[in-house]
Amino acid sequence: MPELPEVETTKRGISPFLLNQKIKKIIVRQPKLRWQIPEIFSKLHNISITGLSRRAKYLIIHTEQGDIIGHLGMSGSLQIIDKVLFAGKHDHLDIVLDNGKVLRYNDPRRFGAWLWAERAENLAILQKLGVEPLSDEFNAEYLFSQTRKRTIPIKSLIMHNSIVVGIGNIYANESLFLCKINPLLPANTLSLEQCQTLTNTIKTILQKAIVQGGTTLKDFKQPDGKLGYFAQELLIYGKKGKPCPECGTLIANVMIGQRNSFFCPRCQAV
Numbered sequence: 001m002p003e004l005p006e007v008e009t010t011k012r013g014i015s016p017f018l019l020n021q022k023i024k025k026i027i028v029r030q031p032k033l034r035w036q037i038p039e040i041f042s043k044l045h046n047i048s049i050t051g052l053s054r055r056a057k058y059l060i061i062h063t064e065q066g067d068i069i070g071h072l073g074m075s076g077s078l079q080i081i082d083k084v085l086f087a088g089k090h091d092h093l094d095i096v097l098d099n100g101k102v103l104r105y106n107d108p109r110r111f112g113a114w115l116w117a118e119r120a121e122n123l124a125i126l127q128k129l130g131v132e133p134l135s136d137e138f139n140a141e142y143l144f145s146q147t148r149k150r151t152i153p154i155k156s157l158i159m160h161n162s163i164v165v166g167i168g169n170i171y172a173n174e175s176l177f178l179c180k181i182n183p184l185l186p187a188n189t190l191s192l193e194q195c196q197t198l199t200n201t202i203k204t205i206l207q208k209a210i211v212q213g214g215t216t217l218k219d220f221k222q223p224d225g226k227l228g229y230f231a232q233e234l235l236i237y238g239k240k241g242k243p244c245p246e247c248g249t250l251i252a253n254v255m256i257g258q259r260n261s262f263f264c265p266r267c268q269a270v
Contacts, residue, residue, distance in 0.1 A: 003169075021101075037093070053120075068095075240262060
């Protein structure tokens with residue numbers, strides 16, 4: 001599933017082709033995604049794109065008339081193509097630009113979404129989101145305050161979008177391993193020092209993943225069709241039964257919040 005680094009990579013990849021261009025039209029082939037695509041999409045003609053941004057895992061295309069908000073869902077991807085070519089079974093939406101380029105949305109599972117708002121920040125689903133993990137707001141003091149009254153596993157807490165956004169399963173596993181924190185550890189038992197280490201590590205992991213173009217495990221590709229290379233950097237995710245890169249102990253796994261969690265029983269002992 002595309003997470004924050006993959007969406008940020010996508011935003012950076014498509015920005016040079018979209019900025020200061022006009023949307024000639026939007027072709028919707030399959031309006032039934034996670035939510036129904038708004039009818040206004042068929043009426044968006046010759047409007048200027050004024051900017052691109054990201055909020056959590058939502059990509060926002062700002063225009064002179066309002067904001068187009070996209071979410072890649074479980075298997076969605078965006079690619080820049082040279083013109084409206086033959087559309088495949090899962091090519092559900094094309095944003096046709098006046099420079100001859102087309103932003104094409106492909107989503108085999110159809111769990112993604114395309115929404116419209118006069119201002120994206122007024123959209124209800126965005127107003128409920130927590131802080132951005134790469135922002136100054138996400139720091140030791142903030143995380144410490146959020147953990148005090150919560151006994152849920154720390155891995156569940158850092159993946160909770162109402163607290164901090166975009167830390168997906170892969171990056172949560174990797175960050176906790178590097179901090180030597182057991183993913184099952186009750187959140188309210190973390191010290192301020194551990195919160196400092198964890199927030200710093202999460203920022204480092206996410207920034208490194210963005211530089212590497214995200215993590216390709218199954219579906220994700222960059223807008224130019226290339227794979228994300230951070231998968232080559234993974235230390236523990238998906239490596240059950242293999243030796244820990246630090247101590248050689250066999251990596252274990254456990255289900256936390258219906259997500260597969262990997263840890264070293266020795267390095268991350270409770």
